[in-house]
Amino acid sequence: MKSIVFFFLFSVSLCSAQTLLKPDQVFDGTELHTNWVVLVEGNQITYAGNANGITLPDNTTEIDLTGSTLMPGIIEGHSHVLLHPYNETDWNDQVLKESPVERAVRGTVHVKNSLLAGVTTMRDLGAEGAGYTDVYLKKTIDNGIIDGPRLLVAGPAIVATGAYGPKGFHDGVTVTLGAEAASGVDQCIETVRRQMGNGADIIKIYADYRWTPGADSKATFLQEEINAMVATATTAGKYVVAHAGTPEGMRRAILGGVETIEHGDGGTPEIFKMMKDKGIGLCPTLAAGDAITQYRGWNKATDPEPERIQQKRKSFKMALESGVQIVFGGDVGVFTHGENYREMELMVDYGMMPLAVLKSATSGNASLFHLNQLGSLKKGFLADIIAVKGNPIEDISAVKNVSFVMKDGVVYKE
Numbered sequence: 001m002k003s004i005v006f007f008f009l010f011s012v013s014l015c016s017a018q019t020l021l022k023p024d025q026v027f028d029g030t031e032l033h034t035n036w037v038v039l040v041e042g043n044q045i046t047y048a049g050n051a052n053g054i055t056l057p058d059n060t061t062e063i064d065l066t067g068s069t070l071m072p073g074i075i076e077g078h079s080h081v082l083l084h085p086y087n088e089t090d091w092n093d094q095v096l097k098e099s100p101v102e103r104a105v106r107g108t109v110h111v112k113n114s115l116l117a118g119v120t121t122m123r124d125l126g127a128e129g130a131g132y133t134d135v136y137l138k139k140t141i142d143n144g145i146i147d148g149p150r151l152l153v154a155g156p157a158i159v160a161t162g163a164y165g166p167k168g169f170h171d172g173v174t175v176t177l178g179a180e181a182a183s184g185v186d187q188c189i190e191t192v193r194r195q196m197g198n199g200a201d202i203i204k205i206y207a208d209y210r211w212t213p214g215a216d217s218k219a220t221f222l223q224e225e226i227n228a229m230v231a232t233a234t235t236a237g238k239y240v241v242a243h244a245g246t247p248e249g250m251r252r253a254i255l256g257g258v259e260t261i262e263h264g265d266g267g268t269p270e271i272f273k274m275m276k277d278k279g280i281g282l283c284p285t286l287a288a289g290d291a292i293t294q295y296r297g298w299n300k301a302t303d304p305e306p307e308r309i310q311q312k313r314k315s316f317k318m319a320l321e322s323g324v325q326i327v328f329g330g331d332v333g334v335f336t337h338g339e340n341y342r343e344m345e346l347m348v349d350y351g352m353m354p355l356a357v358l359k360s361a362t363s364g365n366a367s368l369f370h371l372n373q374l375g376s377l378k379k380g381f382l383a384d385i386i387a388v389k390g391n392p393i394e395d396i397s398a399v400k401n402v403s404f405v406m407k408d409g410v411v412y413k414e
Contacts (some may be wrong), residue, residue, distance in 0.1 A: 016055045023065035023387055025201060029072050029363035029376035032393055040383040045407030048377045063097045065387045072375050073120025073384035075365035076340055077329025078262055078283045079108045085335050086204030087295045092166045095129035095178050102128045104132030111148030113338035116413050118402035120384040121150040121374060125204045127159035129178040135199035147412060155200040156180040158191055160220035163209040185228045192232040207242040208249025218247040232329050247271055255281055260327055272322035278312055281327040281368045282319050286346040309360045316350045320325050328361035341400040348396045355393050383409040
């Protein structure tokens with residue numbers, strides 16, 4: 001109990017006073033600086049710059065972060081806080097056998113693990129059969145009941161009628177779906193409005209999917225259905241993201257005006273150029289495909305890369321060459337929460353420069369997600385700040401060694 005009281009008093013003192021953070025170097029969301037410090041007052045950054053250029057206020061607490069790189073809190077672009085790794089329990093059984101209550105309890109652990117791993121903001125892109133449980137997790141975080149990142153939540157994703165799972169049951173059996181089905185312009189509009197009214201920050205749609213188990217993905221929603229869902233969301237000041245991996249599904253999503261495309265495995269140079277021209281981001285979710293392929297028997301240490309991984313490398317290379325904005329987001333939940341760094345390591349392994357990866361995970365995602373006070377260490381920005389041991393621009397794997405976490409001016413890990 002004494003340790004809890006001490007932690008609470010320490011957190012409150014940081015919120016009401018000034019804290020000077022003194023690392024070896026600072027990545028400010030754009031570039032790396034040496035001999036920099038960051039001053040936090042309350043929940044805001046009031047100075048980020050040369051250590052010799054600041055006069056400290058009285059009663060400033062100094063935190064020595066020698067050996068570390070200070071950087072903005074990581075902004076995870078694609079997560080499922082209500083899923084856990086498929087090698088523990090497959091997706092069908094999570095949706096059908098784990099109650100929303102059990103999944104909510106698991107979710108409280110998942111969000112805390114992510115926060116302690118340096119993730120201070122997350123987009124949760126689908127409750128996967130648990131209704132609006134992610135909305136309530138967000139509420140409990142915002143109300144200070146549990147610890148976790150800032151959440152942007154989608155509630156149930158929207159799928160075309162018949163195009164999602166769980167499947168494999170005869171037509172007399174009704175099962176819980178992993179998303180909400182809709183068909184026709186009117187029903188699509190109604191579904192978007194209902195989800196926004198129930199607390200969704202983002203609308204996620206499936207622009208393509210398998211109609212039967214094991215089949216190839218095909219485009220699902222008609223163009224006019226996607227157009228209507230995007231118009232409905234944007235009218236309310238929200239936006240739409242699209243699961244899409246086929247060229248046709250991606251094309252319809254792009255023409256419809258979604259803001260990011262998730263996965264994009266089958267993207268072509270023409271498709272990626274369309275995305276770049278319209279300012280649409282690509283969230284490649286490399287770590288999810290890597291994890292699933294391992295669950296199916298691939299031994300990364302000894303086996304050659306399967307075709308799925310080779311294809312992903314090719315499509316990611318095409319995306320980089322096109323100049324489309326890359327969204328950091330690994331589809332965490334498919335793999336272990338708190339291991340978000342896997343996506344960054346793979347982005348570098350697949351050809352992206354470490355500095356560009358760090359930008360994607362901070363200022364890039366903040367800009368694309370309309371988070372105007374996050375993603376950079378600048379005066380007036382919110383104090384979502386982490387430190388990692390070492391220099392992640394020299395070795396991206398440093399991002400797995402998070403030694404300090406501050407969210408909204410409160411220290412959660414030191």
